[in-house]
Amino acid sequence: MREGGLAAVVVETLAERLGTTKGSFYWHFKDRDELVVTGLELWEQEMTEAVIARLETVGDPVVRLRQLFDLMFADQPGGFMTTALLSHAQDPRVGPVLQRVTRRRLTYLTGALVECGVPPDRAHHHAVVAATAYLGYFGLQRQLPDEAVFGAEAKPYLRHLLHVLEAELPAARVRPSGA
Numbered sequence: 001m002r003e004g005g006l007a008a009v010v011v012e013t014l015a016e017r018l019g020t021t022k023g024s025f026y027w028h029f030k031d032r033d034e035l036v037v038t039g040l041e042l043w044e045q046e047m048t049e050a051v052i053a054r055l056e057t058v059g060d061p062v063v064r065l066r067q068l069f070d071l072m073f074a075d076q077p078g079g080f081m082t083t084a085l086l087s088h089a090q091d092p093r094v095g096p097v098l099q100r101v102t103r104r105r106l107t108y109l110t111g112a113l114v115e116c117g118v119p120p121d122r123a124h125h126h127a128v129v130a131a132t133a134y135l136g137y138f139g140l141q142r143q144l145p146d147e148a149v150f151g152a153e154a155k156p157y158l159r160h161l162l163h164v165l166e167a168e169l170p171a172a173r174v175r176p177s178g179a
Contacts, residue, residue: 079138
């Protein structure tokens with residue numbers, strides 16, 4: 001799904017890539033739809049819920065916010081999976097999961113910003129900007145993988161993005177990146 005969306009989920013191709021048989025596939029999954037649903041559930045759990053659980057162990061909300069941005073933009077497979085799923089948002093298997101994940105991510109990011117002192121309405125706007133930047137970053141990277149901002153220029157770009165998103169954090173809460 002990450003590489004080619006739902007169209008890439010072909011039992012024969014997957015069996016070949018895994019060095020197994022179609023029969024082996026059907027031992028584990030009733031059909032292709034069950035594989036798709038299982039894959040979406042795994043994506044939701046590993047790329048959203050597990051990340052949030054990991055971040056919740058970080059006590060300082062500003063440090064947690066920075067770690068969240070680091071995780072978001074460093075996770076190329078997760079970013080590519082999310083952007084690949086966007087083209088299938090109307091699919092009844094994908095749409096509800098994509099909507100639930102997107103809502104959960106926006107709610108979590110909004111809460112993280114509020115915890116850092118940003119007023120709730122502004123925090124939600126910043127969360128939407130961050131989500132839009134995330135989707136655009138990985139969508140553009142898929143189209144222009146040789147663009148400098150995805151290689152040597154990635155860190156300066158991400159520092160700039162974090163600076164913009166941190167602009168409304170109360171000055172007393174903000175410490176230089178890497179502190």
